[in-house]
Amino acid sequence: MSSVPLSVYLVLALILFCIGLFGALTKRNAVIVLISIELMLNAVNINLVAFAKYGINPGITGQIFSLFTITVAAAEAAVGLAILIALYRNRKTVNVDEMDIMKH
Amino acid sequence: MNPLIWIIPVLPLLSFVLLLLFGRRLKEASAHVGALLTLGSLVLSIVVLLNQWGGEPVKETLSWLTFGETTLSAGYLVNPLNALMLVIVSLVSFLVQVYSGGYMHDDDRFPIFFAYLGLFTFAMLGLVLSPNLLQLYVFWELVGVGSFLLIGYYFYKREARSAAKKAFIMTRIGDVGLFIGMILLFWQVGSFEFDEIFAAVEAGEISEGWITLTAILIFVGAIGKSGQFPLHTWLPDAMEGPTPVSALIHAATMVAAGVYLVAAMFPLFQASEAALTTVAVVGGFTAIFAATIGLAQADIKRVLAYSTVSQLGYMMLALGSSGYVAGVFHLTTHAFFKALLFLAAGSVIHAVHTQNIHEMGGLWKKMKWTAPLFLIGAMAISGVPGLSGFFSKDEILAATYADGRFGLFWIAVIAAFLTAFYMFRLFFLVFTGESRGIQEKVKESPVSMTFPMIVLGILALIGGLINTPFATYLSDFLAQNEALEIHHHETRWWIPVVATGVSLLGILMAWLVYVKKKVTRFSESAPDLHYILLNKYFIDETYDYSFVKGTRALSYFWYYIDRFVVEGLVGLVTGIVGWFSKIGSRFQNGQVQLYSSVAFAGMAILLLVVAWIGGYLT
Numbered sequence: 001m002s003s004v005p006l007s008v009y010l011v012l013a014l015i016l017f018c019i020g021l022f023g024a025l026t027k028r029n030a031v032i033v034l035i036s037i038e039l040m041l042n043a044v045n046i047n048l049v050a051f052a053k054y055g056i057n058p059g060i061t062g063q064i065f066s067l068f069t070i071t072v073a074a075a076e077a078a079v080g081l082a083i084l085i086a087l088y089r090n091r092k093t094v095n096v097d098e099m100d101i102m103k104h
Numbered sequence: 105m106n107p108l109i110w111i112i113p114v115l116p117l118l119s120f121v122l123l124l125l126f127g128r129r130l131k132e133a134s135a136h137v138g139a140l141l142t143l144g145s146l147v148l149s150i151v152v153l154l155n156q157w158g159g160e161p162v163k164e165t166l167s168w169l170t171f172g173e174t175t176l177s178a179g180y181l182v183n184p185l186n187a188l189m190l191v192i193v194s195l196v197s198f199l200v201q202v203y204s205g206g207y208m209h210d211d212d213r214f215p216i217f218f219a220y221l222g223l224f225t226f227a228m229l230g231l232v233l234s235p236n237l238l239q240l241y242v243f244w245e246l247v248g249v250g251s252f253l254l255i256g257y258y259f260y261k262r263e264a265r266s267a268a269k270k271a272f273i274m275t276r277i278g279d280v281g282l283f284i285g286m287i288l289l290f291w292q293v294g295s296f297e298f299d300e301i302f303a304a305v306e307a308g309e310i311s312e313g314w315i316t317l318t319a320i321l322i323f324v325g326a327i328g329k330s331g332q333f334p335l336h337t338w339l340p341d342a343m344e345g346p347t348p349v350s351a352l353i354h355a356a357t358m359v360a361a362g363v364y365l366v367a368a369m370f371p372l373f374q375a376s377e378a379a380l381t382t383v384a385v386v387g388g389f390t391a392i393f394a395a396t397i398g399l400a401q402a403d404i405k406r407v408l409a410y411s412t413v414s415q416l417g418y419m420m421l422a423l424g425s426s427g428y429v430a431g432v433f434h435l436t437t438h439a440f441f442k443a444l445l446f447l448a449a450g451s452v453i454h455a456v457h458t459q460n461i462h463e464m465g466g467l468w469k470k471m472k473w474t475a476p477l478f479l480i481g482a483m484a485i486s487g488v489p490g491l492s493g494f495f496s497k498d499e500i501l502a503a504t505y506a507d508g509r510f511g512l513f514w515i516a517v518i519a520a521f522l523t524a525f526y527m528f529r530l531f532f533l534v535f536t537g538e539s540r541g542i543q544e545k546v547k548e549s550p551v552s553m554t555f556p557m558i559v560l561g562i563l564a565l566i567g568g569l570i571n572t573p574f575a576t577y578l579s580d581f582l583a584q585n586e587a588l589e590i591h592h593h594e595t596r597w598w599i600p601v602v603a604t605g606v607s608l609l610g611i612l613m614a615w616l617v618y619v620k621k622k623v624t625r626f627s628e629s630a631p632d633l634h635y636i637l638l639n640k641y642f643i644d645e646t647y648d649y650s651f652v653k654g655t656r657a658l659s660y661f662w663y664y665i666d667r668f669v670v671e672g673l674v675g676l677v678t679g680i681v682g683w684f685s686k687i688g689s690r691f692q693n694g695q696v697q698l699y700s701s702v703a704f705a706g707m708a709i710l711l712l713v714v715a716w717i718g719g720y721l722t
Binding site: 021024025026033096097099100101 | 693694695696697700701704
């Protein structure tokens, strides 16, 4: 079994995370922002699994932890979407730029 | 006897308070209230003076303030000098108040005027009774306040306002000297009390240098108050006040306070030859300096004002020449004849409504009382034999000569000639010849105005008899004060002759120039000199260019330093902070995305720093 080195997984996770971060910070549509957050979470999951397999102390802990994260991420997505819908009902928009009442 | 003394200054104070409270209701009766209460002071003062005659000095003090070992006290002191001053002040104040009842008749603020007179009289009497320097200083400043209010009485006139301010500021300059001198004396002696200071001086506890320094500083205070050169400029300007005020302030009280101060501190001055010389030289210079200015002035009151400055110079000259009796004697006679002259001038102004002597003339026949009384005053100040001024001026000349100050002696003789000349110039221009430019009918003033003038006229006539070469009552009386060493100097027979000669010569000159017109007027024969004298040697202009403009230039300099350098630095600091906060506030736009970007950037920087410090990057 030709082994793919750990660094490749890590670089993949890094790229995914950066794409997610970029999307979360720059996109104006709140739905895309939520999706980007999912991307960042999945980048973390890749990291966890990669370390579980190739880390200094390989074991099952990382994989269990990633399953846990996926569950939490699903819940988070549900809550995020619910908030988004509530916001949409009030403000008639999903545009992040217009959601600036925090400064008041 | 004792309880009477403190009542003397309280009565005018009472008049001040009463008139402030009830002046509006009393209206014309204010004059009666003020005059009656001052009459009370006068009667008590005369009682005190008579008791002093052959009696012991009286001193009563209460402790006022105690700190550590030192106690400051307040109280009163009566010795021959104080008793004499009490009578002079209360007498002139009483007469002026009677006179003002007529003079100020139509004034809207009639009661306030008498209230101010009460305050001023209170301050002056308090000053005279002070047993220590500190209390004297308090009343000294109160006198300044009183004079400020009185000179600025016509406050709606710009000149009066600025004259009042000028008087206050110029005398304040002198007061600073007095204050420093007083504090230095306190430092050296540990007491403000006159007797303790004199005892310390006599016991040689203070070094010669300190005595000279403190005496000269105290004399600076006297220069300011008594209008001596170079702080004399306020006095002529103070003529903007009502004429009775000029009589009160410039004849008997405020300006005499400076002379009184030197006389009261005389043992201190006596202990230092340098201080005495300073006093004598300043006095002698002022005497002739002011007399020359008096030659050219056209305003009747200003001539009298410069004459006052000149006569005060005489008194200082006398004191500086160890002529204690001569100085105090001239102070007394001057109070009578100068108050008379001012009141007579006021009467003339009251009648003709102008102060310019070139517009007057021919008043002798129209003013049956004022004119002869003015003549008495002019003769007294000129030193015509037999009148009060003759004796006191002789005494001064004799004292100066006996003290060996021959230069100053001849200066004083010349000043006496000038005095006679300008006084009779005034007299001839105002009262003789033909009327020049007065259209309305001139009436003699009412009795309330002529009565005080008659009293003063009698005193100016016979006042000199209290100390003639044959009967030295005043000298003996003042010699009761043991702290003083009074020199009895021989009167040289030729001094009165010279004095009489120059004064008669002055009168003759004035007669030739202004009545006979045989000699051309000095404004025509020496126009340049006349111009300088008319402009008072440009002293005011000099002060304006040096001190006023200098101060202003310096102020502008610091103003710009403050405006640009200091404020620039402050502006820079606030600008930087403001710039940062402006940048910072731009981040707070309420959008979560920017917040998280900043948070992320911050974390990235932190990580970088940690990595850098931890050496992971090498």
